[in-house]
Amino acid sequence: MLRILRHRVALQRGKRFCSGEGSSSSKGSLPGASDNKSSQRGPVTFASLALMGVLGSGLLFYYNIEKEKKAERVASEVISVGKPDLGGPWSLVDQDGIPRTDASYKGSFTLVYFGFTFCPDICPSELVKVGNLMDELEKRKRFVRPIFISVDPSRDSVGQLKHYSQDFHKDIVYLTGTKEQVSKVTRAYRVYFSKANENVNDDEDYLVDHSIVLYLVSPTGEFLDFFTQKSLVKDIVARIEKHQIAFEKTAKPKQ
Numbered sequence: 001m002l003r004i005l006r007h008r009v010a011l012q013r014g015k016r017f018c019s020g021e022g023s024s025s026s027k028g029s030l031p032g033a034s035d036n037k038s039s040q041r042g043p044v045t046f047a048s049l050a051l052m053g054v055l056g057s058g059l060l061f062y063y064n065i066e067k068e069k070k071a072e073r074v075a076s077e078v079i080s081v082g083k084p085d086l087g088g089p090w091s092l093v094d095q096d097g098i099p100r101t102d103a104s105y106k107g108s109f110t111l112v113y114f115g116f117t118f119c120p121d122i123c124p125s126e127l128v129k130v131g132n133l134m135d136e137l138e139k140r141k142r143f144v145r146p147i148f149i150s151v152d153p154s155r156d157s158v159g160q161l162k163h164y165s166q167d168f169h170k171d172i173v174y175l176t177g178t179k180e181q182v183s184k185v186t187r188a189y190r191v192y193f194s195k196a197n198e199n200v201n202d203d204e205d206y207l208v209d210h211s212i213v214l215y216l217v218s219p220t221g222e223f224l225d226f227f228t229q230k231s232l233v234k235d236i237v238a239r240i241e242k243h244q245i246a247f248e249k250t251a252k253p254k255q
């Protein structure tokens, strides 16, 4: 069952949190109300947003937990069981400004994650987790290419990605693109993301909900497996290794 977790973050103008402890500062920055989307957002109401703004991050944290639980239930109901047909061609640009497509990574197992660099806590902790599993894989003489794809292309410029990349494992590739390019790749992976308030003319201060899933893709570009925020490093590593061994068997010519 593909379970997609979502989270909501609050950001303050000009502030960027690279580590887990940063989220406690994200109070009172919720801009306006996104009531135009409230029907699909479940429990988000103007009242709850206002209340969070007043009571600050403690409540925000609690609210996030409740929201994720709900999002998880909803996603479980919506997405069908079985091997989903995920992935497909895409075209983006990496943190060095080099154009990349899905074909750029054919031949390697990739681990694809969607997030945004202004994310205060969950994206950084997921990227730290990716770094840890890379270290574990290396001990087993295994490798995947981790790919971080921004769902926030208006703020995640090439330069921003380059700066962000310094905080995490050296093998992670960071990709961004135009809104259309990002939209195409997120559709291919059925990634949910949403800028919370499109109507606010404030380019630096907004919320983003997004799926928290690591997708394992084969060297031939096929979706193989996925891991959620709850997946442990040791379990992810074991499953990656299992997929790689299976792939090697099928790829090996018969003797």
Ligand code: NI
Binding pocket: 115, 116, 119, 120, 121, 122, 123, 124, 210
């Ligand atoms: Ni995030």
